[in-house]
Amino acid sequence: MTTTSDHAQATSTATPSRMLRYLPTSALIIDLLLMTIVGLVAIVGRRHLDLFASSASVEEQVVIAGPLMILGWIAALVILGAYHRDVFGVGTDEYRRVLDASLLAAGITGVGSYLVKFDLSRGFFVLAYGLGVPALFLGRFLLRRALHTARRRGLLRQRVLISGTRSHVDEIAGVLGREPWLGYEVIGALTPEYDLSEETATGLPVVGNSDEVTSLVAHHRADAIFFAGGAVGSSAQFRRVVWDLEQSQVQVVIAPSVTDVSNERISIRPVGGLPLMHIEPPTWSDASRWGKRAFDLFGSAVLIMAFAPLFLVVALQIKLHDRGPVFFRHNRVGRNGNEFSCFKFRTMIQDAEALVTGLQEAHGASALLFKMKDDPRITPPGRWMRRLSVDELPQLFNVFLGHMSLVGPRPQVAREVALYDSSMSRRLHVRPGMTGLWQVSGRNDLTVEEAVRLDLYYVDNWSMLQDLSILGRTVGAVLSSRGAY
Structure with a gap:
């Protein structure tokens, strides 16, 4: 078994990326910038396109309504989780939350203007949200592309330990390795105590036992710990491990032996406190x-x-x-x-x-x-x-x-x-x-x-x-x- 001390020097020189914590802030800055630009475009467009002609000055309206609209839009994005760190980089959930938040913000703006009898220019309203949603999508898309490019170059990556039997560890490591844009850097395996091997079949170093998760995560400065098959003996043991890790700000991921299944076919349904994964039949028909x-x-x-x-x-x-x-x-x-x-x-x-x-x-x-x-x-x-x-x-x-x-x-x-x-x-x-x-x-x-x-x-x-x-x-x-x- 490769001991913790054997890898102390190797891990001390590899600093895990902490820049990922600034992703939500970067997205917020981009959204604010885009909303401001779209607001200015909407003012000019309302004036030149003469949409929904109104006698009121759109500039005077925007001085009052503009900041409130932006604050409301940002608040909706925050409430619906569009700045949650887990939504960045993969999947469609990020775009869905942006769309839901934008529709919510537009609805609140319309209803609020009606209730307080504020004569908000309809042309400005349509242009602001009509152009704003695609602009936010584009901003998130460009941020995602920049993130993927950085990860392929070895930057902004999360250091990962995988706990489980060697075969399960290799299976999960293989999936993460062939998709470098996900940003996971597998630094070692944790195997059951009875396994005395120094590395897995694919050459991944075994850095300790599965029952030493808490100390090894801290020592190797891991950003995430993946639990594969054979990682823990019981649900009670796993619960204690999660409790021990709750103060370390380490992402805990359960990686079942299910690969090459799209998220549209998977649903998690808790039954009596037990989360059951349901997999829908293949969709080839x-x-x-x-x-x-x-x-x-x-x-x-x-x-x-x-x-x-x-x-x-x-x-x-x-x-x-x-x-x-x-x-x-x-x-x-x-x-x-x-x-x-x-x-x-x-x-x-x-x-x-x-x-x-x-x-x-x-x-x-x-x-x-x-x-x-x-x-x-x-x-x-x-x-x-x-x-x-x-x-x-x-x-x-x-x-x-x-x-x-x-x-x-x-x-x-x-x-x-x-x-x-x-x-x-x-x-x-x-x-x-x-x-x-x-x-x-x-x-x-x-x-x-x-x-x-x-x-x-x-x-x-x-x-x-x-x-x-x-x-x-x-x-x-x-x-x-x-x-x-």
């Missing part, structure tokens, strides 16, 4: 209903018309290069295992398929999700098309015909599907997509295991909002060309 199909049909039709000139330019370039066929049609496996002809612009030499097996053997690559960074079969025009994903635009016709969806798992060939295990076969529950989670999360730079994990997460946790988010992120992924080859 919702991805096959008429709403998603109607969106795909309309979206593909619009995009086909928009890209028609580009189709012509690419077709001419391919034909002029080697006089070969413009399109490459290949059988892929779609929903429920049904095969279809997938359309792509041809980016490889004409006998490319005959060389696949030899290239796999030469490079020792897996047949599953086979890709090469410097594939010798790719033609010069094909390289720029692949870099910008232009070669996949003809799949819009597959989407229009119902073979594919705009968003979904990557369509694969029969030989790849033959390698599926029972869990990977879940990818076939939905239509394959032109873009998906793996494409916007690194594309071909991802390992096979990570790409499959992202596809399975999409299948089990489908939502229309997630589809729209992936489509938006696809634009950035294509323009950056990260992982494209």
